[in-house]
Amino acid sequence: MAPSSTYRLQFSRDLTFTDAVELVPYLNALGVGALYSSPLLESGAGSNHGYDVVDPTRISAERGGEEGLKALVAAVREAELGFVLDIVPNHVGVEVAKANPWWWDVLEHGRGSRWAGHFDIDWDAGPVLLPILDADEEKALGELSLSEDRTELRYYEHAFPVAPGTEGAGTPQEVHERQHYRLCSWKRGAAELTYRRFFDVSTLAAVRVELPEVFADAHREILRWVESGDVDGIRVDHPDGLSDPGGYLRRLRAAIGPERWLLAEKILGVGEDLPVSWPIDGTTGYEALREVCGVFVDPDGAGLITQFAAEHTGVKESSHAAERRGRREVADTILAAEVRRIAALVPVPEAAPSTDEDPGPAADRVREAVAEFLCGFPVYRSYLPEGRESLDTAVAVARANRPDLADVLVALHAAMLADPEGALATRVQQTSGMVMAKGVEDTAFYRYNRFVALNEVGGDPGRFGVSPAEFHTALARREASVPRTMTTLSTHDTKRSEDVRARLAVLAEIPREWTGLVRDWAARHPLPHPSLDLLAWQSLVGAWPISAERLSSYLGKASKEAKLVTSHVEAVPEVDEAIAAWPKQVLADAELVSEVERFVARIAEPGWTNSLGQKLLQLAGPGVPDVYQGTELFEYSLVDPDNRRPVDFAARRALLARLDEGWLPEVDAEGAAKLLVTASAARLRRYRPELFTGYRAVPAQGPAAEHAVAFARSDSLVAVATRLPVGLAARGGWEDTVLPLPGGTTDWHDILTDAPVDGAAPRLERLLARYPVALLVRPA
Secondary structure (H helix, E strand, C coil), X not given: CCCCCEEEECCECCECHHHHHHHHHHHHHHCCCEEEECCCEEECCCCCCCCCEEEEEEECCCCCHHHHHHHHXXXXXXXXXEEEEEECCCEEECCCHHHCHHHHHHHHHHHHCCCHHHECECHHHCCEEEEEECCCHHHHHCCCEECCCCCEEEECCEEEECCCCCCCCCCHHHHHCCCCEEEEEHHHHHHHCCECEECCXXXXXXXXXXXXXXXXXXXXXXXHHHHCCCCCEEEECXXXXXXXXXXXXXXXXXXXXXXXXXXXXXXXXXXXXXXXXCCCCEECCHHHHHHHHHCCCCHHHHHHHHHHHHHHHCCCCCHHHHHHHHHHHHHHCCCHHHHHHHHCCCCCCCCCCCCCCCCCHHHHHHHHHHHHHHCCCCCCCCECCECHHHHHHXXXXXXXXXXXXXXXXXXXXXXXXXXXXXXHHHHHHHHHHHHHHHHHHCCHHHCCCCCHHHCCCCCCCCCCCCCHHHHHHHHHHHHHHCCCCEECCCCCCCCECHHHHHXXXXXXXXXXXXXXXXXXXXXXXXXXXXXXXXXXXXXXXXXXXXXXXXXXXXXXXXXXXXXXXXXXXXXXXXXXXXXXXXXXXXXXXXXXXXXXXXXXXXXXXXXXXXXXXXXXXXXXXXXXXXXXXXXCCCCCCECCCHHHCCCCHHHHHHHHHHHHCCCCCCCCCCCHHHHHHHHHHHHHHHHCHHHCCCCEECXXXXXXXXXXXXXXXXXXXXXXXXXXXXXXXXCXXXXXXXXXXXXXXXXXXXXCCCEECCCCCCEHHHHCCCCCEEEEECCC
């Protein structure tokens, strides 16, 4: 059974189970229906996310261990809350080899290890390549050493097992040559790696949960919690990395039973549906994020903002062109090993010799064709036989871009369709999602910076906002098809928090003023690339006030993801130093800081209006809304690890107590108004669930009607939000715009202000006099 709503907590050694026990009364008072936990199995030491599980048989000791988890579950049950758990079936952490008993045993015993089949290793390619040495591989190999008892090979802080019988006489280098693995330069990992990873992260090795024995070993501990009644719902991380996501989800559903809530972190493209064969309740909600945030973006701002971005960067390029370029780049570089492995499986047309026979031009053609094909998918991946149309599109796009490769592309396509469960189809489908994620989310979204409020997972920066009509169609469809799916605005993975995006949305209403400022500021403090100028100034005003340290850390990561003037693989020290120094230089410019402060003061209030509006629409809309830790107040974080900073729960508890005493806060930087919206809607969902059924748009009528977005969930609940607040103020306010309510009834009450509504068609200037949002309810 799905909860009324969830509250996501990021557990780590800084937020333990004991800490969470103390938070349960607050979560209960906030009105959420379930605690939604980050992964809790034993992970890498100091991990602040838990996605690097090193031992799936144990609960994380750093987070509090089994006894701590028991105490937390008991507290959750006493408060009558649900418990939702995030799990990681695709990969395990191998950064510290000795911390992962499966991986250590594989390195020690090779193919003879009990766990050899648990990992997706290409054993025919020779010893397992471990890319952990410095760039100068020869020099690094000379720095290998052996432990005193010669059972461990060491490279500085890294330790690896020595296979039994190979530890005899010889230098560390000679012992190394006798192992089931080979240490190599980290630079070789992208092109030569012999095991499947999580995207391009060599410290996260993929596991083969499609095998029943691997599924059993990886899920035994989690299913024990489920069977004991401790877990009410499961969120599956990154299903697209699995060889057969549908088969995995069907096996998991059978294991947990039909009633428990089951979600998958599936990133849907615009208009894409979940595969119908997946027995799950929905996704983690990125598609809802795009719709809810997008309806607060003014499409009229697109022209000037697009023109300025082209002028400033000297490049007039569509977002889709930028995405294709990013995808092709990662296919050719950081994911080259995956492309090479697929190419070896392609049945080469008779006109060209096989890749095994000719490592030259013919093999290059096949690799080129595979790379082009992987870059042509309109969505993350297909799931043959489902998603055939996406596969067909990928071939058509690849052939249009490279007609000279048509013969290989046709052969590749035909082979996949002929054997949809074969190795070729499996690896193509696993890899196309990797290419999309790394090429688009982690490359293009840091390059195509005309308006970064749109550059979010599941988003489409080429679509400048979401019209009210599209918004209502999408939410009605959600209610009809996946009413128990999760919806979200912020997560541990979002590139900027919901409130940063809400503030940045204001820029679309004042494009001339904004672009004029950036033109001036960037001339005074340029970055090493003009695209980074656009990103940096939007980040600065979006997250203001922000310290030089936080902004420097963010821009360092963003610039390396963009791969324009520096990168993780090919770092350019002088560029990195200039980017790192930029925030401090900017914040030391008193005149410029004064200008930034004046501008942020100008956009802050309409930004708060957008924040309250999108929060209400998410919480009242179809699906199960999630509140990411801390976002019940205004919270201006950038990408991880910035969005995983400690949350001041004491301040939130104090503000909630004041609200419960009848306080109606102002809409200001303190953020209590957002807490009021969150608690009011969450409590209503929890205690009057019958109100949240059905969906219909409730259109305003009058001269300012376009500035209102409202919907009814039943005949007894209506949510109302203000959109495009700068334009609303510029036109003189609501005037005589009204909101006719369903049924023509007059017994409505706004639970945010605890005030009766004036008639069956209230004037919006009265209804929204106190807050830019309203949550209207009729008596039970």
